Amino acid sequence: MSLLNQYFSVFVQGFGHTLLASIIALIGSLVLGTLFAIMQVSSSKTGRIIGNIYVQVFRNIPLLIITLFLYLAVAKVIKMTGFVAGTVGLTLYTSAFIAESVRAGILSIEAGQMEGARANGLTFNQAMRVIILPQAFKVAIPSLGNQFINLVKNSSILAFVGGLDLMYQGNLVAASSFDTFTTYIIIGVFYLVITMPLSYYVQHLETKLKKKA
Amino acid sequence: MSEFFNAFTSANMGYLLGGLGITVGVSAISVVLSLLFGSIVGIIQFEKIPFFSSFVGTLNNIVRNLPLLLIIFFTYFALPQLGIHLPIFWATVAAMTFFESAMLAEIVRGGLEAVDRGQFEGARANGLSNMQTMWHIVLPQAYKKMIPPIISQLISLVKDTSLASGIVLAEMTYRGQIVYAQNTNYIIPVLVVLTVVYFLLNYGLSLIAKWFDKKLA
Amino acid sequence: MEKIRKRRFGIIASLVLAALILLGAFWASVTIDKNKTHQDTLARVERKGQITWGVKADTKLFGLMDTKTAQPAGFEIDLAKAMTAQIAKQTNTKLSAAFVPVSSASRIQLLKNTNIDGLISTMTITPERAKIVDFTNVYFNAGQSLLVKKDSGIQSVKDMNDPKYTVLVVVGTTAAQETKKYAPKAKIIALQDYASAMQALKSGQGQALSTDNAILYGLATENPDYHLVGGVFTKAPYGMAFDHNQKPMTKQANRALKTLQENGTYNRLVEKWFHNVPGLDWHDLEVNK
Numbered sequence: 024m025s026l027l028n029q030y031f032s033v034f035v036q037g038f039g040h041t042l043l044a045s046i047i048a049l050i051g052s053l054v055l056g057t058l059f060a061i062m063q064v065s066s067s068k069t070g071r072i073i074g075n076i077y078v079q080v081f082r083n084i085p086l087l088i089i090t091l092f093l094y095l096a097v098a099k100v101i102k103m104t105g106f107v108a109g110t111v112g113l114t115l116y117t118s119a120f121i122a123e124s125v126r127a128g129i130l131s132i133e134a135g136q137m138e139g140a141r142a143n144g145l146t147f148n149q150a151m152r153v154i155i156l157p158q159a160f161k162v163a164i165p166s167l168g169n170q171f172i173n174l175v176k177n178s179s180i181l182a183f184v185g186g187l188d189l190m191y192q193g194n195l196v197a198a199s200s201f202d203t204f205t206t207y208i209i210i211g212v213f214y215l216v217i218t219m220p221l222s223y224y225v226q227h228l229e230t231k232l233k234k235k236a
Numbered sequence: 237m238s239e240f241f242n243a244f245t246s247a248n249m250g251y252l253l254g255g256l257g258i259t260v261g262v263s264a265i266s267v268v269l270s271l272l273f274g275s276i277v278g279i280i281q282f283e284k285i286p287f288f289s290s291f292v293g294t295l296n297n298i299v300r301n302l303p304l305l306l307i308i309f310f311t312y313f314a315l316p317q318l319g320i321h322l323p324i325f326w327a328t329v330a331a332m333t334f335f336e337s338a339m340l341a342e343i344v345r346g347g348l349e350a351v352d353r354g355q356f357e358g359a360r361a362n363g364l365s366n367m368q369t370m371w372h373i374v375l376p377q378a379y380k381k382m383i384p385p386i387i388s389q390l391i392s393l394v395k396d397t398s399l400a401s402g403i404v405l406a407e408m409t410y411r412g413q414i415v416y417a418q419n420t421n422y423i424i425p426v427l428v429v430l431t432v433v434y435f436l437l438n439y440g441l442s443l444i445a446k447w448f449d450k451k452l453a
Numbered sequence: 454m455e456k457i458r459k460r461r462f463g464i465i466a467s468l469v470l471a472a473l474i475l476l477g478a479f480w481a482s483v484t485i486d487k488n489k490t491h492q493d494t495l496a497r498v499e500r501k502g503q504i505t506w507g508v509k510a511d512t513k514l515f516g517l518m519d520t521k522t523a524q525p526a527g528f529e530i531d532l533a534k535a536m537t538a539q540i541a542k543q544t545n546t547k548l549s550a551a552f553v554p555v556s557s558a559s560r561i562q563l564l565k566n567t568n569i570d571g572l573i574s575t576m577t578i579t580p581e582r583a584k585i586v587d588f589t590n591v592y593f594n595a596g597q598s599l600l601v602k603k604d605s606g607i608q609s610v611k612d613m614n615d616p617k618y619t620v621l622v623v624v625g626t627t628a629a630q631e632t633k634k635y636a637p638k639a640k641i642i643a644l645q646d647y648a649s650a651m652q653a654l655k656s657g658q659g660q661a662l663s664t665d666n667a668i669l670y671g672l673a674t675e676n677p678d679y680h681l682v683g684g685v686f687t688k689a690p691y692g693m694a695f696d697h698n699q700k701p702m703t704k705q706a707n708r709a710l711k712t713l714q715e716n717g718t719y720n721r722l723v724e725k726w727f728h729n730v731p732g733l734d735w736h737d738l739e740v741n742k
Contacts, residue, residue: 083391083438084431085398087409092427095649098656105642105658172301179303183402185642185653190305195643197313198558198625201565201585204314204485211302211310218301251520286463291470313559316566318484402645404510404554406523414518417511417648419675420655 026205030196037192038213044110044188045175045217051114052174053167056121061151063126074122081119086180089116094184109181109188117174124166128159165232168225175217189213243422244429248415252429255408258325260437262400262407263393265329270336271386277337278344279370299338305399307331312403328400328407332393339392343385347378380452387445391438398434408433494695494702498570499546506533507569510554511646513671514726515575518554525552528726529573532592535718536573536693539709556646557625561586564696571706575668577627577689587703588692592710592719593738595665596685597628602678605660609683610635619659621650628664631687647672654679665689670730681732714740 027034062074081089090112094105103111132155140150160167182190193210197203280292299307311331312324322330351374359369401410412430416422498504508525509516516527534550541548553569560576563569564586577595578588599620601607613620613636620636622629624643632641642659644650651672654662662669669681693710695702713719720739727735 079439079442080435083395083442084434085395085409087398087401088427088430088434091649092431094658095652095656096424096427098653098658102657105653176301176303179305180399182305183645184649185644185658190303191643193306194309194558194624195629197309197562199630201561203309203562204317204481207306207310207314211306214303214306215298215301219297222297222301245520247521251518251523254523285466286460287467288463288470291467313562313566316562316568318481321566321568403559404556406554411520413646413648414510415520416652417513417517417646418520420648420651420672421675423648423652 026196026200026202027209030192030200033192033196034189034209034213037187037189037210038216040106040181040186041175041178041188041190041214042217044106044113044178044181044186045171047110048113048117048174048178049171051110052116052118052121052170055114055118057125057156059118059122060125060129063122064129066147078119078122081115082123086112086116086177087183090180090184105184105186106181106188109178109184109186112180113174113178116177117170120170120173121167124163124170125159127166128161128163129155131162132158162232165225165229168221168228172218172221172225175221176214179214240421240425243415243419243425248418248422249429252408252411252415252426253433255406255411256433256437258405258407259394259397262325262328262332262397262405263390266332266336266393267386267390269329269333270340270389273333273337274340275344275375277341278348281341281345282348296338296341299335300342302335304332304335304396305402307335308399308403324400324403324405327403328397328405332396336389336393339389340386343382343389344378347382347385348374350381351377383452384445384449387441387448391441391445394438394441395434492567494570494699495544495705496701497567498548498702499544502547503549503551504533504537504540504571505551505553505569506537507555507560507563507572507574508533508552509574511556511648512575512668513674514667514730515671516554525554528593528722529575531722531725532713532719533571533573535713535722536706536709539712540705543705543708557623558645560625561694564694567696570695571702572694575665575691576694577665578692579627582694585697586694587697587699588694589703589706589710591690591692593667593691595667595689595691597631597663597687597689598666598669598681598685599683600654600662600669600672600679601660601682602654603680607661607682610663610686611683613639613661615639618661621653621659621662623647623650623664626664627687627689632663635686651676665691667733670733674731 059074059077062070063078065071090109093103093112094108098108136154137150140154141147145153178188179190181188182194185191189210193206197206200206277292277296281289281296283289308328308331311322312327315322355373356369359373364372397407398409400407401413404410408430412426416426508529509527510518510525512527514527515529516525519526530552533552537548537550553563555563555569555572555574560572560574561582564572575595578591582588599607599610599613607613610632616638618636619640619642620632622632622641622643624645629641629643632639644653647664647668650662653659655676662672666681666685673679673681693706695706723735723738727733727738
């Protein structure tokens, strides 16, 4: 416990960075993910191809590789700190999974609704925005919630690029206090503070959705 | 530009791809072990035994909600403080199995719940015991349905082994770092190679999952 | 009837599991304290017939993985081999050397956990570390310096004392702590290994990379646009390390090191690894017999 007292401000600083990176990446990946999901179900062939390639590429390579690429290679051209590189990496990686969730949500909506909306004179984009997406999101909410939990956990990747997050600070504390055991337990509790409530909330939503169905 | 191609010596590439064996080995062993432990936990949760199921479920949730990177560091750096010394390969397998079992438990529970309730009652009416029903009737059906999600967990595992580079396991990503430690100009070619290899491996796996998905539908 | 049985089973199983967890936690807290005192390293080494050295695998000249053989190579690797052979002679046992790559962040933990027997990994002797590990005598005299881009205009660590500058260091090195004293206003970012830190410097994540000069020379050889500035601003003598209170092992190691320095082996290794490093006169590193 003395370890917690001694390094409390360090842990809190890390916690703040983890939270901030997670929130930014969540918003970013929601926008990007939805965009690519729409591309995947659009009528344009190039749109579908680009959407598919994006999703397949970012789903199938490790987040660490994406982040290292940004931090060590892309940063040569576009300046970014480890925190930014890590957050952008998280966004790109998570957006591919969110695209899948949203796409599944869209596909679960009857095709008739799209046709009906189009028949009523709405454009594809309008129909998507007004009719399909709101319903698709409702279906996708539990799976989006799980993606957010994953995102918080995956934010530990920032430790590899000096991203000042919880894991990074934890490693520094472990390296200077030599009490790895206690340090990592404390770090674990900090992560659970974010992820556990989320996880129970998602479970609650899932059961609610099931009851409706 | 020539620096770019200088990185592609046979020694460097051989060393890098040698890491692929470790990456695949860790993932494959972990997925098999996690399936075993995950099934036990999943069945306990599914059976809704008073107190016990929710207790186990809570523990399972705690594990699921921790970053894998933390579990890996903990297993290799902190467990020895308890006198538990695992060689680095097995420490990684243990950490991944611990984490992945919790993930697979959820999949197993979901798979079991998807099996029609009527089947239980039918089997029970035919005189099969609880255990027999589970073993002969329900599990085989549930596992069949679970093949695609299990393969996607395997894909996650393959990607996640890269985290073990943080504890200096000589898997592919760590070996990549060693190759670009010789000459930092190798960094881009190394990352390109890593990207391609991971992608081919995981994309291949995802195609297999898709094939099962179609076949089972 | 069955419901009651199930309920009873659930309660008992829950209690057993809870008891197991509590017992485990109790055992863990007791064991952590108990394991703080370790067995004798020398005895363990003799029993195994092997000294497992924690070495660097990402540091040019000292310990760098050879991708052809998948074995690390460098000054420290050769010195560790020579040390192992010499200790074997002194103790009249058969000893072989094994190598485990370590990172600066994790090496002391691995040593204390007895994953490895000894460390020879560009580790600076400091009073804080000496409280938790046993150091041998100095086997290499390094000093902390600064690597910057040639056209950066930065002349010394004092120039870095400005919030607009970022100094890159590696987690678990002395530079990570020392730099703060010399440039308190500069931002400091710690990375996992030297290759990443060098690449981060090149991609502009920081304006300087700070660590021991000997390591920086190795990085400068392959990156001619970068040079060392400001000389050495803290001394960083390297020592081999063993777990705390391992007098017999440390004594044997010191004796072996002295013999290697006296019989010329040490100087031969210095010449082998440092004779053509630009900016470094390897004769300065030689010990007088």
